[in-house]
Amino acid sequence: QVQLVQSGAEVKKPGASVKVSCKASGYTFTNYDINWVRQATGQGLEWMGWMNPYSGNTGYVEKFQGRVTMTRDTSISTAYMELSRLTSDDTAVYYCARIRSGTYWFDPWGQGTLVTVS
Amino acid sequence: QSALTQPASVSGSPGQSITISCTGTSRDVGAYNYVSWYQQHLGKAPKLMIYDVTKRPSGVSDRFSGSKSGNTASLTISGLQAEDEADYYCSSYTSSSTPWVFGGGTKLAVL
Numbered sequence: 001q002v003q004l005v006q007s008g009a010e011v012k013k014p015g016a017s018v019k020v021s022c023k024a025s026g027y028t029f030t031n032y033d034i035n036w037v038r039q040a041t042g043q044g045l046e047w048m049g050w051m052n053p054y055s056g057n058t059g060y061v062e063k064f065q066g067r068v069t070m071t072r073d074t075s076i077s078t079a080y081m082e083l084s085r086l087t088s089d090d091t092a093v094y095y096c097a098r099i100r101s102g103t104y105w106f107d108p109w110g111q112g113t114l115v116t117v118s
Numbered sequence: 119q120s121a122l123t124q125p126a127s128v129s130g131s132p133g134q135s136i137t138i139s140c141t142g143t144s145r146d147v148g149a150y151n152y153v154s155w156y157q158q159h160l161g162k163a164p165k166l167m168i169y170d171v172t173k174r175p176s177g178v179s180d181r182f183s184g185s186k187s188g189n190t191a192s193l194t195i196s197g198l199q200a201e202d203e204a205d206y207y208c209s210s211y212t213s214s215s216t217p218w219v220f221g222g223g224t225k226l227a228v229l
Contacts, residue, residue, distance in 0.1 A: 045220040104152035104211045105169035
């Protein structure tokens, strides 16, 4: 079945960087964009950006420009999201989610990765 | 502050129907039929329940339905069940610089 499996929880110090992985299975990795969405504890969902695994093209929310990098390794069907210069405000669960170009919904989502900055 | 406005909480008794609203603007909900709804149980990942305003993915109960009028989309759950207790988020495509916006989420309590 279609599945996105993310890497485990991380604890980072302020100023450090974190890299979260998202391994896809059950479909052709390069046929769907991977988006990243984060959720601070008790808060709503916040869209961060997208990456096209075929071309490597990316698009980021302005507030994360310069701090976020989304990449992929097509040989292992894995997407990555790296966030640098972490602050306590970046403490959140980070989700990857699949979306097909030309469609407008996210399905499925990864299980989430808790990043704690402390 | 989220781009789309949802009520913080709604509640209902088993067997009843409830509706969750999602209010946006003429640049998102009002402009496109690209509203989707997600169910999130505590500690779990969001799950797609409705897409393109009214469509249900395979495997989602027909007790879930979506609609839209103007800048407001709605999710209706009929025949409430205990397992429906969760947070619900709406999302819309938007013509702004950020192509995707979410609502702040609605906590559904099944009393």
